[in-house]
Amino acid sequence: DGTYPFYEDYKITNNQLSYVIDLKAQFQEALAGVSQTLEFVNEDGTIQKWHYEVDVEKVKEDLQKDIDGATEAIEALLERKAALEDKLRELNHSELIKN
Numbered sequence: 001d002g003t004y005p006f007y008e009d010y011k012i013t014n015n016q017l018s019y020v021i022d023l024k025a026q027f028q029e030a031l032a033g034v035s036q037t038l039e040f041v042n043e044d045g046t047i048q049k050w051h052y053e054v055d056v057e058k059v060k061e062d063l064q065k066d067i068d069g070a071t072e073a074i075e076a077l078l079e080r081k082a083a084l085e086d087k088l089r090e091l092n093h094s095e096l097i098k099n
Contacts, residue, residue, distance in 0.1 A: 003091050010084040014098065017077040024070035031063040 036056055040048045085097050 001091060003088070003093050003096075006084055006087045006091065007093070007096050010081065010088060010096070013077055013081050013084060017074065017081060020070050020073045020077065024067060024074065027063055027066045027070060031060060031067065034059050034063065 034056055036052050036054065038050045038052070040050070042048055088094060088096050
């Protein structure tokens with residue numbers, strides 16, 4: 001009845017949405033941890049400090065752009081998912097829709 005292409009697209013869209021949501025969370029976590037100095041605790045309890053010569057503000061700016069891009073992608077994927085859900089309902093296959 002022509003359902004499979006819409007179902008396939010729906011499943012792929014859901015997978016993409018999950019991936020981008022996870023990616024955005026990783027970007028946000030990275031943004032929160034941006035620093036020129038990192039501290040590591042060694043097995044023997046000593047603390048080792050590493051210092052990086054990077055422009056922290058540039059790194060933060062780049063990460064924020066990535067977060068903004070991920071947010072836009074999530075919005076687009078949610079719209080696509082909603083349209084595909086409507087199509088599956090129209091084809092009388094609402095049982096294929098996952099919440």
